[in-house]
Amino acid sequence: MTTQPTRLLVCGGAGYIGSHMCKLLSEHGYHVAVVDNLSTGHKEAVRWGQLYEGDIGDSAFLSRVFADVQPEGVLHFAAKSIVSESVSHPALYYQNNVSASLNLFEQVRRIPGCPLIFSSTAAIFGVPRSERINEAHPKDPINAYGRSKLAVEQALQDYWAAYGMPSMAFRYFNAAGADPSAVIGEAHEPETHLIPKVFQSILGDPVPLKIFGDDYETPDGTCVRDYVHVNDLCMAHLLGLRFLRLHRGAHAFNLGNGAGFSVREVLKTAERITGTAVRHELTDRRPGDPSHLVADSSAARETLGWEPQHIGLEDIMRTAWTWHRNRSPVKHDGA
Numbered sequence: 001m002t003t004q005p006t007r008l009l010v011c012g013g014a015g016y017i018g019s020h021m022c023k024l025l026s027e028h029g030y031h032v033a034v035v036d037n038l039s040t041g042h043k044e045a046v047r048w049g050q051l052y053e054g055d056i057g058d059s060a061f062l063s064r065v066f067a068d069v070q071p072e073g074v075l076h077f078a079a080k081s082i083v084s085e086s087v088s089h090p091a092l093y094y095q096n097n098v099s100a101s102l103n104l105f106e107q108v109r110r111i112p113g114c115p116l117i118f119s120s121t122a123a124i125f126g127v128p129r130s131e132r133i134n135e136a137h138p139k140d141p142i143n144a145y146g147r148s149k150l151a152v153e154q155a156l157q158d159y160w161a162a163y164g165m166p167s168m169a170f171r172y173f174n175a176a177g178a179d180p181s182a183v184i185g186e187a188h189e190p191e192t193h194l195i196p197k198v199f200q201s202i203l204g205d206p207v208p209l210k211i212f213g214d215d216y217e218t219p220d221g222t223c224v225r226d227y228v229h230v231n232d233l234c235m236a237h238l239l240g241l242r243f244l245r246l247h248r249g250a251h252a253f254n255l256g257n258g259a260g261f262s263v264r265e266v267l268k269t270a271e272r273i274t275g276t277a278v279r280h281e282l283t284d285r286r287p288g289d290p291s292h293l294v295a296d297s298s299a300a301r302e303t304l305g306w307e308p309q310h311i312g313l314e315d316i317m318r319t320a321w322t323w324h325r326n327r328s329p330v331k332h333d334g335a
């Protein structure tokens with residue numbers, strides 16, 4: 001007798017992290033289906049499973065998808081995630097990230113024991129009160145994006161207690177890099193993340209890269225962030241799925257490299273990789289930017305056996321560079 005592959009639904013699977021997840025899942029023998037409204041995702045990134053194009057806030061659409069796919073697990077990446085937009089237009093964030101998530105959970109909780117993995121964020125912690133942020137750090141978000149993610153995490157706790165819906169929330173720090181195949185990678189529009197912006201600048205973006213402040217209490221004065229490779233993040237989800245089979249509950253883990261790199265280090269690393277200077281200008285600090293944002297991921301390592309493979313900044317950034325160079329219409333001679 002042959003066993004059927006486990007059927008998983010990936011919401012937001014046309015996006016940056018979700019598309020890498022689909023690739024990894026299918027490499028591990030899962031059967032994948034994707035739900036995405038393509039608001040920030042890309043149709044061409046859906047290569048490892050059928051795309052159901054629609055919005056997770058649409059109950060009738062979701063009912064049809066669940067009836068068709070009959071998922072045995074759900075990975076939920078679908079969200080808006082631009083902090084400044086969440087401040088100027090919070091309704092978008094509460095509707096898309098909270099209300100639409102609850103709509104998705106209505107479907108999930110009808111399937112007894114169906115596990116759900118949720119993409120949360122370091123933004124739920126707000127201003128860091130320690131050098132590294134572990135799971136016990138106070139959760140005090142300072143913008144609507146962080147608050148929308150924290151609200152969903154809290155709902156997941158309640159849904160486990162009342163309905164027995166098992167879940168795991170992963171708080172990513174800064175996802176970075178691309179699959180070594182370079183057929184998928186980070187492509188947000190507008191792009192707000194530092195590493196893709198640096199490479200876009202090298203590939204000819206006429207707007208100079210902005211460094212927001214160099215008078216922070218960090219070794220070179222610029223902000224320090226924790227960059228974790230997208231495939232390492234996805235591997236944590238695989239481990240999370242396996243863990244949830246044996247340990248039902250509403251779990252939450254912080255996922256980061258545990259090493260911080262400054263904005264200037266990112267620029268210098270890009271220059272070393274590409275052999276090209278990054279055009280940049282120094283401007284004022286942005287309100288709400290903490291000097292350090294670095295994860296303590298020892299709980300994920302110890303409990304899930306998570307072992308990130310891409311530790312060095314250069315290693316992570318090289319995979320991103322290969323992706324950006326391949327998709328750029330401008331040819332670049334850099335290594």
Ligand SMILES: NC(=O)c1ccc[n+]([C@@H]2O[C@H](COP(=O)([O-])OP(=O)(O)OC[C@H]3O[C@@H](n4cnc5c(N)ncnc54)[C@H](O)[C@@H]3O)[C@@H](O)[C@H]2O)c1
Pocket residue numbers: 011012013014015016017018035036037038039040041042054055056057076077078079080081096100119120121122171172173174175176187188
């Ligand atoms: N990229 C990071 O560094 C980072 C850090 C922390 C947390 N996160 C979280 O990880 C998740 C994935 O991030 P990403 O960088 O891949 O973003 P992304 O924008 O590339 O992917 C999100 C995907 O969800 C889809 N989507 C959004 N709202 C939807 C809806 N209502 N219905 C159906 N599809 C919808 C988008 O079209 C897109 O394909 C998000 O939840 C984000 O908040 C990302």
